[in-house]
Amino acid sequence: MLSTGPQLRLLLLLSCVTLVLLFQVTNAKRDFKSACSTCQQITDNFNKGFDRTAKQNFGGGNTAWEERKLSKYETSEIRLMEIVEGLCDSSSFECNRMLEEHEELFETWWFKRKTKHPDLHKWFCIETIKVCCPKGTFGPDCNACVGGSDRPCHGNGMCDGDGTRGGDGKCSCDHAYKGEFCLDCIDGYFNEVRNDTFSLCTECHTSCKTCTSGATNQDCDECKEGWEEDDQEACVDVNECSTEPSPCTEDQYCLNTDGSYSCKACDKVCAGCTGAGPDNCQACASGYQDTEGNCTDIDECSQPESVCTEEHQECVNTKGSYVCICSSGYEEQDGQCVQTVQPEKEDESEASETTTSPHGEL
Numbered sequence: 001m002l003s004t005g006p007q008l009r010l011l012l013l014l015s016c017v018t019l020v021l022l023f024q025v026t027n028a029k030r031d032f033k034s035a036c037s038t039c040q041q042i043t044d045n046f047n048k049g050f051d052r053t054a055k056q057n058f059g060g061g062n063t064a065w066e067e068r069k070l071s072k073y074e075t076s077e078i079r080l081m082e083i084v085e086g087l088c089d090s091s092s093f094e095c096n097r098m099l100e101e102h103e104e105l106f107e108t109w110w111f112k113r114k115t116k117h118p119d120l121h122k123w124f125c126i127e128t129i130k131v132c133c134p135k136g137t138f139g140p141d142c143n144a145c146v147g148g149s150d151r152p153c154h155g156n157g158m159c160d161g162d163g164t165r166g167g168d169g170k171c172s173c174d175h176a177y178k179g180e181f182c183l184d185c186i187d188g189y190f191n192e193v194r195n196d197t198f199s200l201c202t203e204c205h206t207s208c209k210t211c212t213s214g215a216t217n218q219d220c221d222e223c224k225e226g227w228e229e230d231d232q233e234a235c236v237d238v239n240e241c242s243t244e245p246s247p248c249t250e251d252q253y254c255l256n257t258d259g260s261y262s263c264k265a266c267d268k269v270c271a272g273c274t275g276a277g278p279d280n281c282q283a284c285a286s287g288y289q290d291t292e293g294n295c296t297d298i299d300e301c302s303q304p305e306s307v308c309t310e311e312h313q314e315c316v317n318t319k320g321s322y323v324c325i326c327s328s329g330y331e332e333q334d335g336q337c338v339q340t341v342q343p344e345k346e347d348e349s350e351a352s353e354t355t356t357s358p359h360g361e362l
């Protein structure tokens with residue numbers, strides 16, 4: 001009984017350790033990509049610093065003496081220090097950490113390996129600290145990307161982890177390409193050129209959903225929605241507007257477009273229309289009348305029979321309607337126009353104010 005306690009604890013501890021290790025492994029895998037790019041940045045900056053300091057010397061003093069005493073600037077520790085100072089931005093944590101961790105390697109390379117291994121990126125990032133791989137290879141062992149290291153993904157995609165010790169080497173294909181090898185074309189594209197190692201996908205005609213042999217509307221395997229096959233087996237636009245009933249509502253007109261259509265609002269003077277504007281009405285909206293094929297506003301106020309019937313009312317025409325307002329000197333009270341109570345001193349603006357009431361209320 002006593003022994004189960006410690007055993008359980010040990011088991012828990014072990015599983016915790018396993019979890020932490022698993023986490024670190026997956027984390028490290030992903031981190032190789034960023035570590036490699038940090039390393040690349042360091043070696044790029046090293047090469048820039050190397051070029052920058054190429055024409056320098058110790059500056060001042062007796063060069064002959066210095067050459068004897070300190071060896072040449074070209075291969076000096078001082079030059080190395082000047083280059084190393086410019087390798088990382090002070091704000092880049094990753095860069096400075098990597099530099100600190102491997103500072104002595106730069107000395108080793110500078111004094112002992114430079115001649116035999118002139119490519120610092122290759123020696124440092126790929127072969128020594130092993131965060132990068134040669135171009136076209138990926139992962140812990142620098143295996144070739146899908147499609148080979150010369151043309152990863154057959155030139156039509158990106159190999160995951162390319163050039164780093166991370167990634168899985170799988171392709172993410174460029175637009176228009178698909179498949180494990182990025183040799184197949186997505187729908188709407190066809191293989192203009194294709195063999196085992198090379199593929200060029202070209203866009204189908206806009207009327208095709210899929211096509212295989214060419215880029216005209218006669219090369220479609222299947223027409224896109226909004227297009228249909230004509231008697232020459234070419235895909236042509238469907239005129240959705242010619243269907244009965246119209247696909248639009250009563251206060252809209254239908255506009256056919258390539259592969260589709262749209263519904264546009266009729267002019268507000270129309271009750272139904274065949275196109276834009278007041279001269280394409282099928283009938284006139286209420287308050288409008290047909291004048292030479294054009295719907296125009298009816299002036300209700302000038303009709304022989306008065307439309308504003310209350311006492312002291314005036315009629316004002318509006319677009320498509322009219323309003324009845326109280327005459328000057330009157331104001332509306334409970335639906336009637338009553339004489340305005342004059343203030344002691346007459347105020348021009350108040351006296352001329354009128355109250356409107358839409359005709360619908362009366």
Ligand SMILES: *[C@@H]1O[C@H](CO)[C@@H](O)[C@H](O)[C@H]1NC(C)=O
Pocket residue numbers: 193194195196197198
């Ligand atoms: C595949 O096609 C490309 C481009 O046309 C050509 O350069 C290459 O040699 C061809 N490869 C084979 C194996 O036929």
Ligand SMILES: *[C@@H]1O[C@H](CO)[C@@H](O)[C@H](O)[C@H]1NC(C)=O
Pocket residue numbers: 278279292294295296
């Ligand atoms: C129709 O009426 C509108 C607005 O009154 C006017 O601008 C237009 O010129 C008229 N069109 C025709 C064809 O009479």
